[in-house]
Amino acid sequence: MTNELQKQKPPCLSIIVLNWNLGRMTQECLASIRTHTSGVEYEILVVDNGSNPEEKSIVRDACSLHGARLIELDQNLFFGEANNIGVEAARGQFILLVNNDVMVTPGYIGPLLRALETAHRAGAIGAELRYPDGRLQEAGGYVRPDGWTIRHGLTRPPAGILSGAGLHIVDYCSAACLLLRRDIFLEAGGFDPLFDPGYFEDVDLMLRLRAMGLYTYYCADASVIHKENATSKTIWNSRRRKTIINRNHRKFVERWGEFIAGRVFGSAEPPHYERIAWSAKRTMPDQVQNLFLKGPGLVGRNRTWSHIVQVAGALRDNAYVTFVADEACSRSRIYTIAKAWGQILGEFSVMRASDVNRQPDDTMVLLQSNRQDRTEITSGDGPLLSQVKEALNRMNSPASSPKTGS
Amino acid sequence: MTPLQARCSKDSNLLILPSPEKMDCLGLPDRVTCRESVGHRMDQQDELTALKDRNAELEARMNLVTALLHDSMSSLSWRIVYRYRQLADKWRWRRSYDRKDA
Secondary structure, three states, X not given: OHHHHHHOOOOOEEEEEEEOOOHHHHHHHHHHHHHHOOOOOEEEEEEEEOOOHHHXXXXXXXXXXXXXXXXXEOOOOHHHHHHHHHHHHOOOOEEEEEOOOEEEOOOOHHHHHHHHHHOOOEEEEEEEEEOOOOOEEEOOEEEOOOOOEEEOXXXXXXXXXXXXXXXXXXXXOOOOEEEEEHHHHHHOOOOOHHHOOOOOXXXXXXXXXXXXXXXXXXXXXXXEEXXXXXXXXXXXXXXXXXXXXXXXHHHHHHHHHHHHHHOOOOOOOOOOOOOOOOOOOOOOOOOOEEEEEEOOOOOOOOHHHHHHHHHHHHOOOOEEEEEEEOOOOOHHHHHHHHHHOOOOOOOEEXXXXXXXXXXXXXXXXXXXXXXXXXXXXXXXXXXXXXXXXXXHHHHHOOOOOOOOOO | OOXXXXXXXXXXXXXXXXXXXXXXXXXXXXXXXXXXXXXXXXXXXXHHHHHHHHHHHHHHHHHHHHHHHHHHOOOHHHHHHXXXXXXXXXXXXXXXXXXXXX
């Protein structure tokens, strides 16, 4: 399947749809995409976030009916990470993120693509969102100085100057229907795992684009129907949702507070945001050996993974590192985490523990933090084991503690 | 169309300029002069890009301020002020109408 895909000419646009236990809704979403997307070569990618078997089979059927590629995850990695995985698997120059509770309308794609190609320093383009009964849900979004967001047009009719036909520069647009360039999305680091499991990750991404000198535009000429919160309502009750929103709001203000508070009456500039320099995946020379670094659970911002990333950084010239975790993980996530800890990584791969196919010369090391906050090798063998031990000893020494950052 | 818009749209189809009413608020000087020499082409491009950047930055800020104002006017206190203002206007108009009538 992968070889077949590589032989095919890559499409211009990749449409990424997430699904979690809402097979019928995803089916409708895919049908609307197939019906109303025209004038552009495109592919559809569905990322299933660990749905139950019944729902998964509905999605499988829908994908085969509509010719969509399906990426199946074993557990729910939530909105940001699942989208990152989808974007990395996409082949198009442009990516359109679509929620599965969205129904696209005729002629929606033309204005979005035109806007991304022609607007001045366009980083992302969002469509107008409407409820199924026709009420306006969002005509672009803005961030208040206190960090809370304004969904323009939700509570009262929108200001004419901000919603007339054409394009309008906004702070953010909801990622329910958002068009971006794939390379820009990846250079920005994708959705930040800091905001897992959800909320504020899209606003954060678009402010990062602004810090990179790119603007987000709201395109009033493209309209889609969005049911809103279809998935999150089934995962969390309203109290839990509020807690997550408040927690992520605090993180958001911690990162962007100075800029958003100072830009209305002052002249605060967005903080400098360095683009991620992606090293392309390529075959390493024969003398470089494979090193599998396995950690417990999912790749995250904890002490164990901090040390695993540091070991990978220290051995980047001697080994081809593969991070092994219980569940799939995007390369964006690893890059973002490494960047937050001030680590520079060379080439690497990410693999699910169940997919590892080890050769005799490969080194496999399982690392875990103990109660004294020291990371130790739980099990391991292979020619590079001694080098991993050395690197780990250097890290566990009191002088070198990981550089943490937001 | 302002002279700046005319100039920019002639040079490039890349610029998304705000509507004329927004442009008037920006206070941008209409000082883009037409230099026909080929040698100045690069300078012109730089100048145009700089203007587009400034234009976009100003539009972003103006849209933000408009949205903030619009949002603040949807609060309860603002609605009360707005309602009283409407009432005041209504009675003011009625009084003047009555006087004229008399």
